[in-house]
Amino acid sequence: MAEITLQKxxxxxxxxxxxxxxxxxxxxxxAPLALVLLLAFNVLFTPNFLTWQTFFVNLTQVATIVxxxxxxxLVIATGGIDLSVGSLMAIAGALAPLILSGALTGPxxxxxxVALAFVLPVLAAGLFGLFNGVLVTRFAIQPIVATLVLxxxxxxxxxxxxxxxxxxFSNPSFQWIGLGRILGLPVQAVLMVAIVALxxxxxxxxxxxxxxxxxxxxxxxxxxxxxxxxxxxxAVYAISGLLSGLAGLxxxxxxxxxxxxxxxxxxxxxxxxxxxxxxxxxTGGRASVVGTLxxxxxxxLLRYTLLANGVPDAAALVVKxxxxxxxxxxxxxxxxx
Amino acid sequence: MVDAAxxxxxxxxxxxxxxxxxxxxxxxxxxxxxxHALIGQxxxxxSTIIKILTGAHRPDAGSIQFDGSAIAPASPAEAQRLGISTxxxxxxxxxxxxxxxxVFLGREPRRLGLIHWSRMNADAAALLRQxxxxxxxTLPLGRCSIAVQQMVAIAxxxxxxxxxxxxxEPTSSLDDREVEVLFGVIRRLKARGVSVIFVxxxxxxxxxxxxxxxxxxxxxxxxxxxxxxxxxxxxxxxMLGRRLTESEARGIHGTERAGGAPLLxxxxxxxxxxxxxxxxxxxxxxxxxxxxxxxxxRTEVARMLFGADAPEGGLIRHKGAxxxxxxxxxxxxxxxxxxxxxxxxxxxxxxxxxxxxxxxxLLPHLARAGVVDTARQQRIADExxxxxxxxxxxxxxxxxxxxxxxxxxxxxxxxLCTDPELLILDEPTRGIDVGAKAEILSLVEELAxxxxxxxxxxxxxxxxxxxxxxxxxxxxGRSVAELEGDALTEDAVMHAMADGGEPAPGRAPAAAAGSGxxxxxxxGGGAEARGG
Numbered sequence: 001m002a003e004i005t006l007q008k009x010x011x012x013x014x015x016x017x018x019x020x021x022x023x024x025x026x027x028x029x030x031a032p033l034a035l036v037l038l039l040a041f042n043v044l045f046t047p048n049f050l051t052w053q054t055f056f057v058n059l060t061q062v063a064t065i066v067x068x069x070x071x072x073x074l075v076i077a078t079g080g081i082d083l084s085v086g087s088l089m090a091i092a093g094a095l096a097p098l099i100l101s102g103a104l105t106g107p108x109x110x111x112x113x114v115a116l117a118f119v120l121p122v123l124a125a126g127l128f129g130l131f132n133g134v135l136v137t138r139f140a141i142q143p144i145v146a147t148l149v150l151x152x153x154x155x156x157x158x159x160x161x162x163x164x165x166x167x168x169f170s171n172p173s174f175q176w177i178g179l180g181r182i183l184g185l186p187v188q189a190v191l192m193v194a195i196v197a198l199x200x201x202x203x204x205x206x207x208x209x210x211x212x213x214x215x216x217x218x219x220x221x222x223x224x225x226x227x228x229x230x231x232x233x234x235a236v237y238a239i240s241g242l243l244s245g246l247a248g249l250x251x252x253x254x255x256x257x258x259x260x261x262x263x264x265x266x267x268x269x270x271x272x273x274x275x276x277x278x279x280x281x282x283t284g285g286r287a288s289v290v291g292t293l294x295x296x297x298x299x300x301l302l303r304y305t306l307l308a309n310g311v312p313d314a315a316a317l318v319v320k321x322x323x324x325x326x327x328x329x330x331x332x333x334x335x336x337x
Numbered sequence: 338m339v340d341a342a343x344x345x346x347x348x349x350x351x352x353x354x355x356x357x358x359x360x361x362x363x364x365x366x367x368x369x370x371x372x373h374a375l376i377g378q379x380x381x382x383x384s385t386i387i388k389i390l391t392g393a394h395r396p397d398a399g400s401i402q403f404d405g406s407a408i409a410p411a412s413p414a415e416a417q418r419l420g421i422s423t424x425x426x427x428x429x430x431x432x433x434x435x436x437x438x439x440v441f442l443g444r445e446p447r448r449l450g451l452i453h454w455s456r457m458n459a460d461a462a463a464l465l466r467q468x469x470x471x472x473x474x475t476l477p478l479g480r481c482s483i484a485v486q487q488m489v490a491i492a493x494x495x496x497x498x499x500x501x502x503x504x505x506e507p508t509s510s511l512d513d514r515e516v517e518v519l520f521g522v523i524r525r526l527k528a529r530g531v532s533v534i535f536v537x538x539x540x541x542x543x544x545x546x547x548x549x550x551x552x553x554x555x556x557x558x559x560x561x562x563x564x565x566x567x568x569x570x571x572x573x574x575x576m577l578g579r580r581l582t583e584s585e586a587r588g589i590h591g592t593e594r595a596g597g598a599p600l601l602x603x604x605x606x607x608x609x610x611x612x613x614x615x616x617x618x619x620x621x622x623x624x625x626x627x628x629x630x631x632x633x634x635r636t637e638v639a640r641m642l643f644g645a646d647a648p649e650g651g652l653i654r655h656k657g658a659x660x661x662x663x664x665x666x667x668x669x670x671x672x673x674x675x676x677x678x679x680x681x682x683x684x685x686x687x688x689x690x691x692x693x694x695x696x697x698x699l700l701p702h703l704a705r706a707g708v709v710d711t712a713r714q715q716r717i718a719d720e721x722x723x724x725x726x727x728x729x730x731x732x733x734x735x736x737x738x739x740x741x742x743x744x745x746x747x748x749x750x751x752x753l754c755t756d757p758e759l760l761i762l763d764e765p766t767r768g769i770d771v772g773a774k775a776e777i778l779s780l781v782e783e784l785a786x787x788x789x790x791x792x793x794x795x796x797x798x799x800x801x802x803x804x805x806x807x808x809x810x811x812x813x814g815r816s817v818a819e820l821e822g823d824a825l826t827e828d829a830v831m832h833a834m835a836d837g838g839e840p841a842p843g844r845a846p847a848a849a850a851g852s853g854x855x856x857x858x859x860x861g862g863g864a865e866a867r868g869g
Contacts, residue, residue, distance in 0.1 A: 217686035225697040226669040
């Protein structure tokens with residue numbers, strides 16, 4: 001092998017280097033570029049694309065995916081995965097109306113009820129996330145199997161809590177999280193940006209963030225360097241649970257109703273897809289929260305583009321899959337081996 | 338038997354991997370009904386020659402004669418058909434199926450196209466009884482002890498009419514009693530005319546069960562002999578490639594540097610079969626070497642001292658007070674550092690930058706309220722890159738792109754920047770070039786002069802004798818000798834590695850301590866009479 005490389009003429013070596021550079025560039029800038037291309041296409045061809053309404057519709061739809069995918073990014077950065085996010089959304093989404101209506105606690109002061117309806121479901125989802133973490137660390141179960149437990153059981157728990165009934169409700173103070181505006185922007189979009197910014201900063205600048213990446217990058221080495229690997233893993237699964245709970249609240253607030261069968265259905269795959277398209281290494285050790293945001297935006301915009309141009313939703317799924325495949329392929333380029 | 342044509346004759350075997358020779362004109366000859374020991378250090382070529390024999394690799398050159406005809410097995414399955422069976426360290430059988438099913442896997446006795454269960458169970462039980470193994474053959478294999486699992490693997494090999502059984506470190510996970518059972522089986526195999534190739538690092542075992550021995554070093558066969566004609570010391574010398582006459586090199590520094598307060602004292606450390614009774618001590622400003630053959634428990638001892646594994650018994654004192662670190666983090670807070678022998682698997686975080694890798698252990702101290710002070714991190718990285726002469730494009734370069742020697746320096750810096758009191762270095766110079774090696778060794782010396790205590794594990798005697806003030810020798814998980822001053826010579830270390838601390842003939846016993854294999858633990862360096 002070595003001899004073959006040596007026999008190459010200098011020109012060829014340069015060409016190889018250029019190609020490698022293009023590939024590395026594709027990996028670093030592929031996601032933003034794809035987003036820009038999609039936007040340009042829509043500006044040119046999709047009717048009424050440049051309106052506030054289109055902008056808000058897309059933001060509202062993508063916000064929950066991004067919130068969940070941010071937690072997923074942290075989990076994947078440690079080399080794990082969390083399949084339970086959709087089910088944890090359902091648990092939080094089922095719990096909140098029960099608190100609002102007082103079915104769980106008896107009649108409450110309306111202000112207190114709203115406060116509890118925000119806090120308790122999110123905490124509950126966080127605790128379930130912690131349970132995932134315990135399975136992964138204490139019992140050393142593979143993350144995909146460990147989180148499969150709550151992927152299956154979580155939705156069941158949500159259905160048992162509500163007897164499988166659709167709960168409708170109307171509570172403007174609670175629904176602010178899904179319907180309100182801050183400075184004219186949908187609340188969940190603001191929430192999404194804040195969470196992404198915070199998570200990106202944590203990952204880049206804090207000891208915890210570096211420990212997350214070290215754990216995913218080489219767990220035995222991280223442990224020997226004093227990284228509290230068990231604590232780091234517990235934390236990322238708990239964070240993923242908390243964010244899933246929050247996303248669950250946003251979904252029911254938009255709908256004014258809570259159906260445990262539907263909240264967060266298929267969310268785990270959307271979130272993983274966003275993380276993958278965003279350039280985070282699925283084996284852990286390298287992660288980008290901003291990439292995940294871009295990944296989610298690309299998938300969302302892709303789906304919108306197809307729908308707005310009359311392509312049926314079923315076909316859109318195939319295109320989504322193709323986009324993920326392309327993203328993973330780009331990731332593997334420039335790995336240079 | 339001696340005069341008969343050998344069962345196996347591998348001659349002139351060459352094999353290289355991407356241009357790097359792993360075997361050069363290697364030879365291996367095994368007689369009929371012979372138990373043959375194959376030994377050598379890491380990278381000597383043992384596993385390569387076994388893999389060629391069992392068809393996992395193709396040789397580049399050379400011939401293999403087996404049972405009277407030339408063979409060239411292209412796959413393990415083909416080797417097995419020819420009568421060569423391998424028992425690996427990691428048993429590759431089906432844990433969830435019964436013992437009997439495992440014995441007959443793939444060739445189950447059938448009746449009307451279905452498995453003839455009663456016959457299979459009876460046959461399996463009979464087969465195992467031949468080896469004095471009495472187990473319920475209907476139990477899932479995973480429920481049996483590792484020793485029984487190995488017996489099942491051996492029984493399976495024999496029942497496929499194996500003429501040669503290769504055992505790669507079969508005793509590494511067995512206790513003494515299980516080892517005896519295994520030896521019983523090996524003797525029975527021999528009585529049935531089956532030959533065995535036995536790979537092990539425990540010299541006593543080789544003498545207990547083997548008839549002949551082949552020693553390999555650097556891809557060559559350096560010695561072939563009857564077991565009884567080669568003493569343990571000769572064996573070790575052949576493995577390490579040294580002769581007594583040329584190993585007179587002596588440590589360059591005396592004991593003037595030693596004498597600080599004890600940092601770590603260890604007595605009677607125990608864990609599993611690997612560490613049975615290890616003892617040592619390290620003082621401030623002292624480099625203590627830890628010597629021993631492969632599998633003597635060196636790395637296991639180091640990991641326990643650092644809190645990476647929990648000891649099952651023994652006493653560790655840190656600065657005079659009993660200590661038990663439950664996690665590396667606790668040891669790090671006690672200002673101890675540990676650099677693993679496996680740089681790739683347990684050292685570097687490949688995708689992270691030089692700066693990040695270097696400051697990983699220091700990170701909690703570089704932060705205020707959990708936020709990393711990147712400016713300070715940068716300064717520290719720059720400083721150590723300069724001080725250790727680390728060659729990298731910038732501290733932001735990913736560590737995977739650096740050479741082995743530079744990666745090792747980054748890992749050393751990872752600990753040095755935490756300002757440790759005690760540094761445990763497991764094979765700090767493995768796999769790096771000569772220049773970097775010398776730099777790292779002189780750095781260690783300089784640090785010790787500055788008051789750092791160092792425990793250095795190394796397979797290279799020269800490195801230990803020249804670099805350490807004192808050398809503790811481990812053998813089969815026991816501290817068998819402690820050498821210092823004039824008594825610290827390569828000969829003495831080799832003697833201790835081979836037969837447990839008996840001093841070289843015609844040499845003053847000096848500080849050599851703890852002879853024999855029994856309770857030869859050495860402890861409490863502070864009270865030890867100082868040699869030289």
